[in-house]
Amino acid sequence: MTATREIVTDQRDQFAFHDDIAYLKETKRGLTRATVEEISAFKEEPDWMLQYRLRAYDHFLKRAMPTWTDGLDKIDFDNIVYYRKPSEREEKSWDDVPDQIKATFEKLGIPEAERKFLAGVGAQYDSEVVYHSVKEELTNIGVVFMGTDQALKEYPDIFRKYFGTIVPPEDNKFAALNAAVWSGGSFVYVPKGVEVPLPLQAYFRINGENTGQFERTLIVVDEDAKVHYIEGCTAPIYATESLHVAVVEVVALPRSKVRYTTIQNWSNDVYNLVTKRAHAHANSTVEWIDANTGSRKTVKFPAIYLRGEGATADIISVAVAGKGQHQDTGAKAIHLAPNTRSRIVSKSVSKDGGRATYRGQLKVAPGATNVVASVRCDALMLDDISRSDTYPYIDIQEDDTTMSHEATVGKVSADQVFYLMSRGLTENEATNLIVQGFLEVFTKELPMEYAIEFNRLVKMEMEGSLG
């Protein structure tokens, strides 16, 4: 294609930057018991947290590397810096953030976003939350939104009550790694009956070659409360491996409603291995809205355990796999209580030799009567050097479950492209439009400026393959 219009210009450069930051504190490369002790000591943590980290570290060493997905053996755990602290303390306002870091955020557009309407901003720069502002409004209604490290100090009771209860360190090798070296992340507590009127958002970035990012997010939504949490990720592009191992725990207490939206756009050298899980108690609703466009390899299956009667789970998972990428993503709905409902919708696009894998689990445990569940997976392949896999696991142990599952794989229809080209679009634009339409089930769930940003990311991804 010669007639590439601006709509498909590669804007990747805007996100591919690297700032030289003087880190105030960093651990030596590699992971030992001493590294874990050093992190905990530096953070001046209570002894229970140190013991917790050490227990997790022991389990990490013992636990075998998963073999059901490939490529994880390329991670060089000895060549990763597990903790870096870029600035002195949690900043209270934008003005206090160091200029160089501020410049990075300017490129990401956070201040504008905040000025527009966002309720709170927690931006993570490498391993520590450096900038954090919560509008008075939120503080007034009792909502806690802060860095996870800070929450450990300021809200020790509620922190300890829930931390690690949704994803224990023994859950999997990477949950153990995160529990051993975690740093940063967001903590949200919404008190009983409070509806947070605006989305809470946190931007995460990885900077610094071979810096691991091991944030830990804990969201507790009390009875009858409601919140929407958004995280978006961008990262500079580097040649060598980077590692992102996060754990997200969500507790939705009775009759609460939680929506957690993620746009993941790590640079294409990052291993993104994330354990995300929510417990949905009686009559609560949990929604994971999850998109993965970046990283070299993402392994992430947002899960909802429907523990209370009448709980509802809704998961929308979107993945775009380009050259050299493997998006091993999906969703899990585990029905443990009667009259629970779940819906999983997955959309994936693979191109330029990329591989998109849907891996999901739907389980109805004995005792979970009258469950209604549905799974829908659609995959679009843009060329024949790419690959698309679908691996759903459906395990039903009750006699009155209503479950349906459907999956299709296909290519962009030549008829549709031809029609759009007859209307004056280039082939690029036409394909682009069709892909965006295919992913609309996701974009329509996003706040407007996120939808715009996401469509821009998809266009950037598309640019690599066409023209």
Add this chain to the structure above:
Amino acid sequence: MTVEGGRPRLARRALDDLSLPIDATAVEAAGAGDPAWLVADRRAAFAAWEVLPGESNQLYTPYIDLRAAQLAETAFVVGSSATPGAMALDADEDALIQTSDDGSVRIALSEAALAAGVTVIPLRAAADSLRARLDGGGALPADDKFAQLTRALWSHGAVVDVPAGVRLERPIVVRWMVGTAGQALVTRTLIHLGAGADAAIVEELTPSAGATGAGATGATGRPASQAFFAGTSEVVLDAGATLRMASLQELPDTVVAIQHRRAEIGDDASIHWAMAQLGGRLVRSRVDNRLVGDRSSVEQVEIVFGSDTQVFDLTSYTTHIGRDTTGDLLSKGALLEASRASFKGLITIDKTAVGTDSFLGEFGMNLSKQARSVAIPSLEIDQPDCRRAMHSSSVGPVDETQLFYLESRGIPEDEARKFIVLGFLEPVVARVPLAAAQDHLRELLEAKWAAGTDGVAGEAAA
């Protein structure tokens, strides 16, 4: 089994352990009298058996559980060189080969089949002439532990060969009779249809004269000792050949059965599988359909009707390789009492397979709160230029609307429920290419329904 605190407890065992006593001696005994190359092949298979995991596909490792097998006391039936006996052929069959776990083999062939040059013989005697299909493992998957077990230890087998252009009017019956406590019968069946040939085969897995335990209809006491059966269908279809292949499995509930089926399907050839799994204590089955030829097709329908504590572990692999190939696979399970079924399916569309149409459906009906059904319908796709690539799966109770409709027509609820469940399984019955076998299968399903719902009625009354 150990007893602790007065309660019997199963010994701890790996989930993928079949508990069969297999050693080099057993392999040598199985191969006594074989040509040297075949003895070497058995040894190679035994070496593979020793190192392979019970489930080599990482996708399915979380769902393997063979602990229902209690085969430590089992002895392998050894082949004999005795000439097969003759037996009478039913009027609606063209050929029959029957092998029992007492080692006896009987064969019958119609005049028409003889005249057309159809071959139906025991495999053992013909091994040398089939070396190309046996040596090196042939159609048995190299990464499958239990396929390698069959390759190492087979003692009996059948060969069915239909020459090019021959169209058989009536089906060929391949019957295996097993279930004698403590006996393990390991077999292979090699099937070949020449170009343009057209045939139907009915495989029957039935209780032998010495069988203990209840038949497929189930519902008697716990058996004292188990029996083992391993069997294969290694099918090669030349260009334009058509094979309708039915399998009726009504083994006693003391039998642990391992099955491997593989079809290599040539240009314009097609295979139609219809499989009914009713009996057995633990059944692990794997089907590999390889659509090698352009415009080749497979239609596969499989039903499971489980009761008591039966375990069915069924895997189907469909690989599209040629251009414009078609795959249409349907698995259905109706599960009574504490029975369990896993339907694992994988459609693979290779880069060469332009114009594929592939569908995989896995549907379950849990008829009791203790029943468990697992479906893993997977897709691996390297070629997007296809007519269709999809799977679909559902699990649901008996449809209340259908029930209401039937009841409004004056049919009592129990009867209506039976109609709906048996109707759900009917697609396989309708595809059995032998009227007598069809009727027999319907009777078995009805009897099993009657036996299995006694418990349900009792539950409701309590």
